[in-house]
Amino acid sequence: MVERAPIHTVELDSYVPAYLQLARSLEERILSGELKAGTRIPTESELCCDWGLSRMTVRRAIGVLSERCLVRSERGRGTFVINPRTEGGVFLIPDFYEEMRSTDSGYNVTLLGVKVVSAGKKAAVMLDLRKGQSVLYIERILEERCEPLVFDRKYLLFDGRQPLLEAELGHGDPASLFERSPDMSPVRADLHLTATILNEREARLLNSDRGAPAFCMEQEIYAANDRRVAWGWHIYRGDKFSFSSLGRGL
Amino acid sequence: MVERAPIHTVELDSYVPAYLQLARSLEERILSGELKAGTRIPTESELCCDWGLSRMTVRRAIGVLSERCLVRSERGRGTFVINPRTEGGVFLIPDFYEEMRSTDSGYNVTLLGVKVVSAGKKAAVMLDLRKGQSVLYIERILEERCEPLVFDRKYLLFDGRQPLLEAELGHGDPASLFERSPDMSPVRADLHLTATILNEREARLLNSDRGAPAFCMEQEIYAANDRRVAWGWHIYRGDKFSFSSLGRGL
DNA sequence: GGGCAATATTTGTCTATACATATATACAAA
DNA sequence: TTTGTATATATGTATAGACAAATATTGCCC
Numbered sequence: 370m371v372e373r374a375p376i377h378t379v380e381l382d383s384y385v386p387a388y389l390q391l392a393r394s395l396e397e398r399i400l401s402g403e404l405k406a407g408t409r410i411p412t413e414s415e416l417c418c419d420w421g422l423s424r425m426t427v428r429r430a431i432g433v434l435s436e437r438c439l440v441r442s443e444r445g446r447g448t449f450v451i452n453p454r455t456e457g458g459v460f461l462i463p464d465f466y467e468e469m470r471s472t473d474s475g476y477n478v479t480l481l482g483v484k485v486v487s488a489g490k491k492a493a494v495m496l497d498l499r500k501g502q503s504v505l506y507i508e509r510i511l512e513e514r515c516e517p518l519v520f521d522r523k524y525l526l527f528d529g530r531q532p533l534l535e536a537e538l539g540h541g542d543p544a545s546l547f548e549r550s551p552d553m554s555p556v557r558a559d560l561h562l563t564a565t566i567l568n569e570r571e572a573r574l575l576n577s578d579r580g581a582p583a584f585c586m587e588q589e590i591y592a593a594n595d596r597r598v599a600w601g602w603h604i605y606r607g608d609k610f611s612f613s614s615l616g617r618g619l
Numbered sequence: 620m621v622e623r624a625p626i627h628t629v630e631l632d633s634y635v636p637a638y639l640q641l642a643r644s645l646e647e648r649i650l651s652g653e654l655k656a657g658t659r660i661p662t663e664s665e666l667c668c669d670w671g672l673s674r675m676t677v678r679r680a681i682g683v684l685s686e687r688c689l690v691r692s693e694r695g696r697g698t699f700v701i702n703p704r705t706e707g708g709v710f711l712i713p714d715f716y717e718e719m720r721s722t723d724s725g726y727n728v729t730l731l732g733v734k735v736v737s738a739g740k741k742a743a744v745m746l747d748l749r750k751g752q753s754v755l756y757i758e759r760i761l762e763e764r765c766e767p768l769v770f771d772r773k774y775l776l777f778d779g780r781q782p783l784l785e786a787e788l789g790h791g792d793p794a795s796l797f798e799r800s801p802d803m804s805p806v807r808a809d810l811h812l813t814a815t816i817l818n819e820r821e822a823r824l825l826n827s828d829r830g831a832p833a834f835c836m837e838q839e840i841y842a843a844n845d846r847r848v849a850w851g852w853h854i855y856r857g858d859k860f861s862f863s864s865l866g867r868g869l
Numbered sequence: 870g871g872g873c874a875a876t877a878t879t880t881g882t883c884t885a886t887a888c889a890t891a892t893a894t895a896c897a898a899a
Numbered sequence: 900t901t902t903g904t905a906t907a908t909a910t911g912t913a914t915a916g917a918c919a920a921a922t923a924t925t926g927c928c929c
Contacts, residue, residue: 424886443892445909462708558708566830611812675913676913693922889911889913890909897903897904
């Protein structure tokens with residue numbers, strides 16, 4: 370191996386760390402087509418020499434690209450440019466409760482009703498109860514500046530020993546519903562997004578028209594012990610929501 | 620600082636690397652509620668001592684959790700457990716063209732029509748052309764075992780110098796449409812998912828009913844030079860598609 | 870007690886090195 | 900021709916140490 374001076378250099382006075390400067394440079398070469406899909410990018414050793422960086426720093430840069438599915442590393446062979454996907458993507462859905470906590474954003478929750486009901490067939494299955502056992506059923510409307518946006522409907526595991534304060538149900542996020550029963554507090558959720566149209570009642574509550582398009586997001590909410598502690602749906606007004614997935618970009 | 624023997628130990632003979640063993644242990648403590656939302660997890664130095672690992676290895680473990688939004692690090696303060704999000708999530712949409720390439724999965728594409736048309740107002744804006752310039756307009760149906768699932772409708776930048784082979788349009792993914800013009804080949808896309816209902820024609824083409832719920836995914840497809848090279852929509856039958864986001868898990 | 874400077878703590882970045890593991894190639898032996 | 904071995908190269912994991920930058924704590928002076 371012939372020793373030589375670095376070809377590229379990082380800007381040392383820049384606030385952008387070296388590993389990111391290298392990652393961005395490689396990304397640019399990939400997206401510009403200089404490094405085509407399927408081809409091998411320079412080895413880590415070569416990048417070390419070319420940029421005058423240590424291998425760990427080079428690896429970190431490659432790790433960034435690998436995380437974003439721009440390259441794929443194979444031990445003993447090298448690191449290769451992945452075929453760019455223009456189909457497929459990742460959608461983030463909004464977290465209203467986060468918004469409500471952090472800013473005075475005009476969001477608020479209206480409690481439509483709370484009932485202790487006996488679990489129906491599906492609810493019993495989803496909450497792992499026997500049919501007829503008591504569950505909590507709540508309905509809420511999420512509004513932005515007095516305009517209804519989301520209809521929330523949930524079945525919750527009901528701990529009869531705890532007193533039920535309706536004031537708690539109207540505000541805050543689902544986690545707060547379980548604050549009094551720590552072992553039932555939710556830690557994660559499975560979400561399923563489907564397309565639907567509003568029925569009579571939903572249309573009335575959401576100040577929209579029957580048959581109007583909408584999203585239905587089914588939620589299965591789990592506690593730490595993998596117990597399902599809540600099950601329900603959010604109905605999002607189709608004219609107020611769209612989910613976006615914006616391509617790549619460091 | 621008092622020197623002491625490690626409290627925990629990694630299994631050295633395990634094939635699971637140390638950083639993952641630590642990450643999983645921490646994840647378990649977070650999801651079990653032992654490390655509650657908002658609290659600080661042990662410092663990197665403490666974890667080094669407790670587990671007998673170097674700081675870089677500890678940092679890598681924390682990096683895994685950070686990537687998955689379980690913790691958030693703050694310089695000079697520490698690393699904190701993030702409030703678990705039961706709202707909000709990440710949806711992946713299917714990549715049919717990938718499926719079609721890799722397996723004999725019963726998917727196929729039927730070309731409904733190809734036309735060279737003069738760009739309308741919206742198409743002209745989206746493709747950065749003057750109104751009236753020529754664009755390629757194609758319509759396709761994506762089927763699984765002869766059942767129509769998706770209606771694809773696209774405007775494409777049209778390179779008049781290249782001959783147009785209809786055979787190419789019917790099969791393969793959008794990238795193949797541009798194979799003859801390398802500088803126009805797509806590298807990424809912005810996607811927007813909205814809720815809609817089928818109109819008369821869409822219902823007929825998708826073998827469904829007018830007014831039935833459906834997803835509409837608008838696509839803005841970009842080439843390497845950030846030029847928008849295609850614009851269109853996919854209409855997904857609402858009764859055939861749902862998008863799921865399954866909670867966390869290493 | 871309040872304000873301020875010095876010190877300690879904590880995470881962020883980077884280097885240098887070591888060994889493990891997977892791959893590709895060349896060459897020798899069966 | 901096949902099999903085995905040695906070697907070079909590549910990525911994967913882990914260690915130890917250094918300095919930087921942001922924050923928290925302590926102690927001192929007024």
